[in-house]
Amino acid sequence: MYQKECFVFQQDKPILAKVRNYGEEDFEALIAVQQESFPPPFPSDLWWKTEQLMSHINHYPKGAFCVEVNGEIVGSMTALLTDFDPHRPEHNWEEVTADGSISSHNPDGKTLYIVDICVKPSFRQLDLGKLLMQSAYELVVQDKLDRVLGGGRIPGYHRHSDKLSPEQYTQKVVEGELRDPVVTFLLRCGRMPVCLVPNYLEDKESHNYALLMEWKNPFWQD
Structure with a gap:
C-alpha cells in the first residue's frame, strides 16, 4: 500500500497533506469530491458511482x-495499466477505461493510464493535484513502467471555439499564449503533449476533444 505525508503551502503557511490508496470506507467522501469538482455542465452521470469505485480497488488497488x-x-x-501503441494513439475514455469500471486493466501493461484526477476547488491553491500526479510518477518508476498517459480535457476551448480550431487552441496553450485549466495544469506537472483526440469524452466545454499527454519514465525507456 502507498502512503506518504508532506507539507503543502497556503501562501507561506505549511499544511500537512497525506496521499494514500483509497478503500471502500472512503467511497462516500470520494463521490462528494467528484460532485464538488465537476459541477454542471459536466455530465453528472460521469461522477463516480459506488460500483465503479469498488471495481477500482478490486482490479488495481x-x-x-x-x-x-x-x-x-x-x-x-x-x-x-494498459498497452499503448504510439503509432495508433487515438482512442476514447470509455473504451480504455471500460466506461470507468477499469475492468479493462491489464496487469502486464506498461502504461499507467490516468482515468481521473480531481481536487475540491477550495483546496486547489495547495497544489494537491500535482502531489497526486507525483504519486503516479513514483508508481511508474517503482514498477518499471514506460509512462504515465491520459487525455486532458480542454475546458477552456468553448470560450475560443468561434475563432480557433481545437488544434490552434491547444497550440496556443502549449506556447503560453492562452491558459487552460486542465492542460496548463498538466504541463506544470511535467506532462508532454502527444496528440489531440476527437470524441474522447462527452464534454461540452471541450467540444468532446482531449489532448493526450504523457510523462515518460526517465529511468526505463526502450
Whole structure:
C-alpha cells in the first residue's frame, strides 16, 4: 500500500497533506469530491458511482489514490495499466477505461493510464493535484513502467471555439499564449503533449476533444 505525508503551502503557511490508496470506507467522501469538482455542465452521470469505485480497488488497488488535509479527503486519482501503441494513439475514455469500471486493466501493461484526477476547488491553491500526479510518477518508476498517459480535457476551448480550431487552441496553450485549466495544469506537472483526440469524452466545454499527454519514465525507456 502507498502512503506518504508532506507539507503543502497556503501562501507561506505549511499544511500537512497525506496521499494514500483509497478503500471502500472512503467511497462516500470520494463521490462528494467528484460532485464538488465537476459541477454542471459536466455530465453528472460521469461522477463516480459506488460500483465503479469498488471495481477500482478490486482490479488495481495500487492505482487508487486519495489525498487528505486535516483528515478530510479533498482529492483523488484513479489509474489502470494498459498497452499503448504510439503509432495508433487515438482512442476514447470509455473504451480504455471500460466506461470507468477499469475492468479493462491489464496487469502486464506498461502504461499507467490516468482515468481521473480531481481536487475540491477550495483546496486547489495547495497544489494537491500535482502531489497526486507525483504519486503516479513514483508508481511508474517503482514498477518499471514506460509512462504515465491520459487525455486532458480542454475546458477552456468553448470560450475560443468561434475563432480557433481545437488544434490552434491547444497550440496556443502549449506556447503560453492562452491558459487552460486542465492542460496548463498538466504541463506544470511535467506532462508532454502527444496528440489531440476527437470524441474522447462527452464534454461540452471541450467540444468532446482531449489532448493526450504523457510523462515518460526517465529511468526505463526502450
